[in-house]
Amino acid sequence: xxxxxxxxxxxxxxxxxxxxxxxxxxxxxxxxxxxxxxxxxxxxxxxxxxxxxxxxxxxxxxxxxxxxxxxxxxxxxxxxxxxxxxxxxxxxxxxxxxxxxxxxxxxxxxxxxxxxxxxxxxxxxxxxxxxxxxxxxxxxxxxxxxxxxxxxxxxxxxxxxxxxxxxxxxxxxxxxxxxxxxxxxxxxxxxxxxxxxxxxxxxxxxxxxxxxxxxxxxxxxxxxxxxxxxxxxxxxxxxxxxxxxxxxxxxxxxxxxxxxxxxxxxxxxxxxxxxxxxxxxxxxxxxxxxxxxx
Amino acid sequence: xxxxxxxxxxxxxxxxxxxxxxxxxxxxxxxxxxxxxxxxxxxxxxxxxxxxxxxxxxxxxxxxxxxxxxxxxxxxxxxxxxxxxxxxxxxxxxxxxxxxxxxxxxxxxxxxxxxxxxxxxxxxxxxxxxxxxxxxxxxxxxxxxxxxxxxxxxxxxxxxxxxxxxxxxxxxxxxxxxxxxxxxxxxxxxxxxxxxxxxxxxxxxxxxxxxxxxxxxxxxxxxxxxxxxxxxxxxxxxxxxxxxxxxxxxxxxxxxxxxxxxxxxxxxxxxxxxxxxxxxxxxxxxxxxxxxxxxxxxxxxxxxxxxxxxxxxxxxxx
Numbered sequence: 001x002x003x004x005x006x007x008x009x010x011x012x013x014x015x016x017x018x019x020x021x022x023x024x025x026x027x028x029x030x031x032x033x034x035x036x037x038x039x040x041x042x043x044x045x046x047x048x049x050x051x052x053x054x055x056x057x058x059x060x061x062x063x064x065x066x067x068x069x070x071x072x073x074x075x076x077x078x079x080x081x082x083x084x085x086x087x088x089x090x091x092x093x094x095x096x097x098x099x100x101x102x103x104x105x106x107x108x109x110x111x112x113x114x115x116x117x118x119x120x121x122x123x124x125x126x127x128x129x130x131x132x133x134x135x136x137x138x139x140x141x142x143x144x145x146x147x148x149x150x151x152x153x154x155x156x157x158x159x160x161x162x163x164x165x166x167x168x169x170x171x172x173x174x175x176x177x178x179x180x181x182x183x184x185x186x187x188x189x190x191x192x193x194x195x196x197x198x199x200x201x202x203x204x205x206x207x208x209x210x211x212x213x214x215x216x217x218x219x220x221x222x223x224x225x226x227x228x229x230x231x232x233x234x235x236x237x238x239x240x241x242x243x244x245x246x247x248x249x250x251x252x253x254x255x256x257x258x259x260x261x262x263x264x265x266x267x268x269x270x271x272x273x274x275x276x277x278x279x280x281x282x283x284x285x286x287x288x289x290x291x292x293x294x
Numbered sequence: 295x296x297x298x299x300x301x302x303x304x305x306x307x308x309x310x311x312x313x314x315x316x317x318x319x320x321x322x323x324x325x326x327x328x329x330x331x332x333x334x335x336x337x338x339x340x341x342x343x344x345x346x347x348x349x350x351x352x353x354x355x356x357x358x359x360x361x362x363x364x365x366x367x368x369x370x371x372x373x374x375x376x377x378x379x380x381x382x383x384x385x386x387x388x389x390x391x392x393x394x395x396x397x398x399x400x401x402x403x404x405x406x407x408x409x410x411x412x413x414x415x416x417x418x419x420x421x422x423x424x425x426x427x428x429x430x431x432x433x434x435x436x437x438x439x440x441x442x443x444x445x446x447x448x449x450x451x452x453x454x455x456x457x458x459x460x461x462x463x464x465x466x467x468x469x470x471x472x473x474x475x476x477x478x479x480x481x482x483x484x485x486x487x488x489x490x491x492x493x494x495x496x497x498x499x500x501x502x503x504x505x506x507x508x509x510x511x512x513x514x515x516x517x518x519x520x521x522x523x524x525x526x527x528x529x530x531x532x533x534x535x536x537x538x539x540x541x542x543x544x545x546x547x548x549x550x551x552x553x554x555x556x557x558x559x560x561x562x563x564x565x566x567x568x569x570x571x572x573x574x575x576x577x578x579x580x581x582x583x584x585x586x587x588x589x590x591x592x593x594x595x596x597x598x599x600x601x602x603x604x605x606x607x608x609x610x611x612x
Binding site for chain 1: 323324326327330331333334335337338340341342344345347348351352355405406409410412413414417418426429430432433435436437438439440441442443444446447448462474477478481505506507508528531534535536537538541542562565566569570583584587590591594595597598599602
């Protein structure tokens with residue numbers, strides 16, 4: 001063993017081990033970076049806005065005076081927006097997923113439709129806004145009402161709902177539907193009584209997550225032209241409206257004029273994040289509670 | 295059926311009637327069976343119509359715009375002053391703003407996202423992953439408007455402590471925050487790619503005496519490279535299309551420069567500015583927003599196609 005310099009081998013090995021340690025530490029710091037930023041973000045928003053949240057803020061109308069301003073209009077607007085978005089995306093999303101997974105044969109058409117949906121999922125939300133403004137607001141002359149905003153949002157989140165539903169449908173074990181066909185059920189009967197019930201938790205989880213995307217999305221609504229003015233509370237899907245993120249947007253923009261607006265924006269962010277948190281919690285509960293093991 | 299046969303029923307059905315009834319329901323369900331595929335087909339058509347709608351609206355209005363402003367002037371013009379008496383429409387300031395903000399975002403997101411992915415896939419214990427992954431999911435689920443608020447009220451003031459020349463509206467701060475927003479996406483996509491590298495390959499390298507870092511560098515990353523690159527490309531696509539952060543924190547100065555301490559407008563922010571300023575339908579400035587949206591659409595579509603191509607074409611199958 002004279003030809004091997006033991007000292008050198010040892011030194012090299014120690015160096016390699018040390019590099020590994022240092023690298024591991026850096027990787028850990030990077031991972032922590034995201035966690036820390038999230039912590040700072042939430043701390044900043046909560047410390048700035050929590051003092052402004054009270055019953056008057058939640059049930060008050062918009063006002064130019066920061067002390068009297070409330071977000072009931074925005075909460076109702078978000079609610080009505082969802083009244084449009086939820087049924088449309090559920091029907092279109094699940095319908096498309098069923099067609100792609102069960103009815104269509106593998107081939108050119110199927111891969112075209114699938115590619116199309118993948119591409120739609122990558123289109124920036126603002127482009128959907130431009131589409132909505134052109135088609136729903138101007139061409140169909142709906143104006144900037146809940147329905148126009150809801151239709152635009154539906155198109156925006158549709159690809160996500162479709163993909164999630166497809167995955168849920170695909171994960172229903174084959175032998176269930178085969179058993180159903182075996183006792184003489186038709187395709188639609190199998191879908192209605194076997195596949196949809198079994199895939200429902202997965203479909204709902206994906207759908208709820210995409211609804212929370214729609215609730216937080218701002219850009220398409222800015223393009224559609226949701227006014228910053230004080231408007232009456234929306235009472236149906238044909239009324240003009242504003243939503244929570246729009247309110248945050250306008251208050252943040254105007255924070256350079258009136259400082260308190262930044263606090264109002266922070267308070268609204270707390271409400272928005274709370275809504276999103278509850279939705280995500282619901283999705284997690286559904287996923288765990290109704291998860292069937294076949 | 296059973297109920298109808300029950301003897302206590304006042305009007306019991308006989309077998310013949312039952313057969314008739316069965317035939318009827320079968321007819322109905324057979325009809326249903328034929329109709330359903332068409333209903334589902336027309337539902338599926340909505341997503342195709344959406345694509346057509348996007349392309350057609352953008353295309354027709356963009357062509358209108360190029361009838362007023364020559365396409366070459368638009369694509370090579372370095373001055374964008376749509377509100378001047380003699381308006382000038384050059385798109386390069388918007389493109390430079392978009393590219394610069396995306397580059398800043400990727401400088402933040404690519405290394406941190408990749409290192410996070412490495413940590414989660416190669417180093418972290420199961421327990422740590424179970425805690426960190428949901429946190430990253432929360433980070434990914436925060437609406438961009440909240441990040442915009444964060445950039446404007448926290449990151450910009452913080453950066454001004456260190457960079458004295460930084461303007462209140464600048465491209466640096468939204469770029470960084472955009473990067474933070476994209477980290478979870480790159481981390482989770484890259485991590486998926488790395489975890490799908492079979493353990494046998496890692497163990498082989500470890501058995502030869504490699505450290506974990508060497509395994510990661512020489513085995514895992516090369517094997518997962520297509521997925522990692524695809525995640526970067528998707529990250530770029532996301533940054534190009536991001537709207538609210540830049541709209542809030544970068545102002546609306548249409549600068550054609552590369553000074554990141556200044557305010558710059560991106561394509562997305564321009565679309566927001568034009569639509570919020572209720573531009574009359576039919577005016578040149580109104581058409582210009584479609585031309586900008588068209589470029590944005592092409593950019594992001596290209597990125598998505600590239601990402602899919604890379605992840606499919608160069609995937610290593612084991």
